[in-house]
Amino acid sequence: MSGTDAVMRRVFAVREREAMDAATEAALAGLAARVRELTEAVVHTAVDPAEAAAVAAEVAALAARLNAARRAEPPIARIGGNGLVRQLANPVSGALNPVAPPVEIEFTPDGGVRTAFTLNGVYEGPPSFVHGGVSAMVLDQLLGAAAAANGTPGMTATLELRYRRPTPWGVPLTATAKVSRAEGRKTWADAVIAGPDGRTTVEATAMFIMPVGAHGDGGSSGDVADGDAPRG
Numbered sequence: 001m002s003g004t005d006a007v008m009r010r011v012f013a014v015r016e017r018e019a020m021d022a023a024t025e026a027a028l029a030g031l032a033a034r035v036r037e038l039t040e041a042v043v044h045t046a047v048d049p050a051e052a053a054a055v056a057a058e059v060a061a062l063a064a065r066l067n068a069a070r071r072a073e074p075p076i077a078r079i080g081g082n083g084l085v086r087q088l089a090n091p092v093s094g095a096l097n098p099v100a101p102p103v104e105i106e107f108t109p110d111g112g113v114r115t116a117f118t119l120n121g122v123y124e125g126p127p128s129f130v131h132g133g134v135s136a137m138v139l140d141q142l143l144g145a146a147a148a149a150n151g152t153p154g155m156t157a158t159l160e161l162r163y164r165r166p167t168p169w170g171v172p173l174t175a176t177a178k179v180s181r182a183e184g185r186k187t188w189a190d191a192v193i194a195g196p197d198g199r200t201t202v203e204a205t206a207m208f209i210m211p212v213g214a215h216g217d218g219g220s221s222g223d224v225a226d227g228d229a230p231r232g
């Protein structure tokens, strides 16, 4: 993606944040994984009210321990020395964010991106099925990654979802995305989520707009939210 780096840097660079070192990143990823388990346990627990209250007090004490040293903003890690960053606490793909499933995105030889993931009961919408907003969030991230993989990253301007079938939770899902067209500052991409049987459950189309200045035409990328930094 080297030809893309300059554009990515202008659209997504996070200049003001200190990058996290690998040892801290690994430790916090482990912490986030345990908190994910805790969240799932909270959603499914059938303990009695006294036990729930006792656990709540312990969790409050743990939060106080973590808050003893706080970062003002979510962490990033640098990719090489060119200004590119991974957004470690991205709510979809961030290993350090307990809210993220997390969904790990990889590039595909055809220029698109894909992911294989499982959502648990934490993400339930209709009984037995994934919440439609969660599917939209996963697809937005995947579509954004496809735009980036194409060398034309941008901010989501439109996101259209077609929910064809309910998406079950607790089973392996796959999702793919690919750019269909890029024109000026605009990039269109399509994506699908498929269930274990390979049948599409959700289709999505999005249009991304590269902010003014991101082409390196003298403008600034300072308007771009840090939250849209690449995850790597």
Ligand SMILES: CCCCCCCCCCCCCCCC(=O)SCCNC(=O)CCNC(=O)[C@H](O)C(C)(C)COP(=O)(O)OP(=O)(O)OC[C@H]1O[C@@H](n2cnc3c(N)ncnc32)[C@H](O)[C@@H]1OP(=O)(O)O
Pocket (backbone or CB within 6 Å): 105, 106, 107, 113, 140, 141, 142, 143, 144, 145, 148, 149, 154, 155, 156, 157, 158, 209, 210, 211, 212, 228, 229, 230, 231, 232
């Ligand atoms: C191996 C691992 C791989 C991983 C690799 C990682 C990669 C890393 C991926 C990161 C993936 C992040 C994925 C999440 C991405 C978000 O979540 S982004 C957050 C949600 N989106 C936003 O907050 C966007 C908010 N809106 C904005 O910032 C601005 O409105 C925009 C979208 C930048 C456009 O502003 P602008 O450049 O000032 O637009 P403007 O000059 O007025 O209009 C330009 C053109 O676009 C059109 N337009 C503008 N806005 C719209 C709109 N909303 N709808 C339709 N048309 C529009 C205009 O009509 C105009 O059209 P033309 O007249 O040129 O034909």
